[in-house]
Amino acid sequence: MTSPLPAVAPTSATARSLAPDLARGFMLLLIALAHAPAFVSHRDLGPSALNTAAEFVRSLLAENQARPMFVFLFGYGLGQLYQRRRARGGDWTSTRKLLRRRSLWLIVIGFANTVVLVPFDVVAVYGLTLLVLAPLVRARDSVLWWTSALTLVPATALLAWQSVTALAAAAGGTPITMAQYMEPDLVAHLVASIPSWPVETAVSTVMVVPGMLMGIWASRRRILDEPERHAPLLRRVTVIFIGVSVIGRLPMALLLTGAWTTASTPVAWAVAVAHDLTGYLGGIGMAAAVGLVAIRLGRGHGPLTTALTALGQRSLTFYLLQSVVWLALFYPFTLDLRDDMGSAATFGIAVALWAVSVLLAEWMRRAGHRGPAEVLLRRLSYR
Template sequence: MLNKTRSLAPDLARGFMLLLIALAHAPAFVGDWSGPAWLAFTKSLIADNQARDMFIFLFGYGLGQLAHSRRAKGLEWISTRKLMRRRAWWLIAIGLLNTALLVPFDIIAVYGLTLLALAPMVRARDSVLWWTAGLTLIPATLLLAWQSVIAQAGPVTMTSFMAGTFGEHVIGNLPTWPGNALAGTIMVVPGMLAGIWAARRRLLDEPERHLPLLRRLAYGGLALALIGRLPAALLAAGAFPLPATPLRWAIAVGHDLTGYAGGVGMAAAIGLIAVRIHRRGPLTTALTALGQRSLSFYLFQAVVWVVLFYPFGLGLHDDLSFAATFVIAVAVWVVSLLLAWLMHAAGYRGPGEVLLRKLADRPETPVSSQVEAPARLSP
């Protein structure tokens, strides 16, 4: 059976996050973006470069949880570091396969590369975490803003790059992987380090002990995101014409920089909600089950996008509208909720999580047991 002692808030946040990821990704697979302006407004305000930041924050939080649990079991840091690096290599491999076989934008390999490079940051001083996060926030925001400025002139969708056959799809995707993964690594660092810091204080594991801080993070982060992201959302909705280049950059920087605050703010808001949940009903159970299997259902979404939209699948990229992709995104998330709930009821973990653990984890003995081992082996 699954571990019943897991904290509620992190899994709730991961389950909700997959809805935002679906809303951000699904429209990228159709060429016709005409439709209700409020949908473009909503996507820009809530999902674009904010859902990913929430995902990144929760990834860092998970690293902090892992370090805390292993320390509580008496395991040495060197074994934790080796485990993290093994997981990093396998995340890179899984992400590479995801890029080659499914969709060319991937976050899993980016997580692996970042973890491989920065595993020691899990036990760095708070000041080191914040200085590193602050310094990397500058290039991370500029890279995101560069992409956003290009998108302001018109959506750049996957329809221009879709291959006619699966073989051509794989061959075409592979060359894009190194550059995308390395650039993505820079974007991940600030949010990941913030997540590690939050996990040290167990903000989401013990939210009832941190209500004032969670309120400041939730209300302040979401308010800042609303103010900073509103101009870009209005531009996406066509509320005003495309401005001059300097103002376009200012709008993009404001949108993407405050997306980090919004991602943390949404996670903190879910922490506040978790405190008020005294009984786990069906929806809460399904959401947490989905959050516990976030890797599996992130990959599940990628499979759905390939099957629905690519020419060697159902080829619906030219038949569906921008608005229809929102319906599909919500439907995929609801199906994911149902499947996760059924897996929870049956006692099955997510296949992605099981595979990663089998590949990367090894049986280990606490330090105290290691000291006593030679005596037990004596005749």
């Protein structure tokens, strides 16, 4: 038997592949665009045309599509970790313990994000999913494919139910936003999310399984690590997946912007299912598109590529930074701007926040600093 290895150090920043980190840097923009409008009371405040355009872009490109991209890259990173330890001679017992520690600390970090900052959290969901499904990082390819396909059904149904509920509320003149659930003071805010957090986190795990397992499968073939070897596959996935995603998500974007209306509940459900199901394809397709960009860039990285990669290497830190900014801007006990802007204005904030994150990440890279959240997670996981 192979004896368990002592804690294996994580991959250094200089040894990391370009495409996965570049994809994570771009992904943070989509997450910001998906989340920012959810914190205002009235998304139609301000210029009507700009608000309509913002809602259209959000529905078509970001909402329920940024998450699958995030999940796919999370699974890809798990697969990289497992393959790296296996190549160094680590046995499954030691790797399983590492994954268990990592998952538990992700749950803790996610819980803190939900309670202290904002209840838009995926970190704890990823941690719980990893805790339950860690053995799948070494499962056969067929197991990954079948598990992903089977869980895609309840995942899409759950997302579609949320979408239909949101459509019905908007049609009734009371759109669902985070603003209506914000507590008036900090103390109430700190306790408000605790009762519902366990159930919501557990239910949300089903939504991340399909993308996570596809990420593990892709990592085994080093599709993003060695994109040159997989260029034909990346081109096919990019064109087909993003094309199908745009077609499948367009009806929902038209509904949300008022360009099209329907009173039929079955039609609304069909639109929601198409929107959320093809969102998984779109998220993976965008990751594949970044792989093609990495091929084109080759080894000649310009300053923008370097900065975006630095952001991707610190994605957990800057994901949490977004939560800090949403809390600071919109909650009643902070700046309380929830009633002062519409969708277009929040889009401007999201883009500005992402641009500042790029600059901060590049400054941290030049200064030789990893992201504080990444450093904390590594120390806790690797002891």
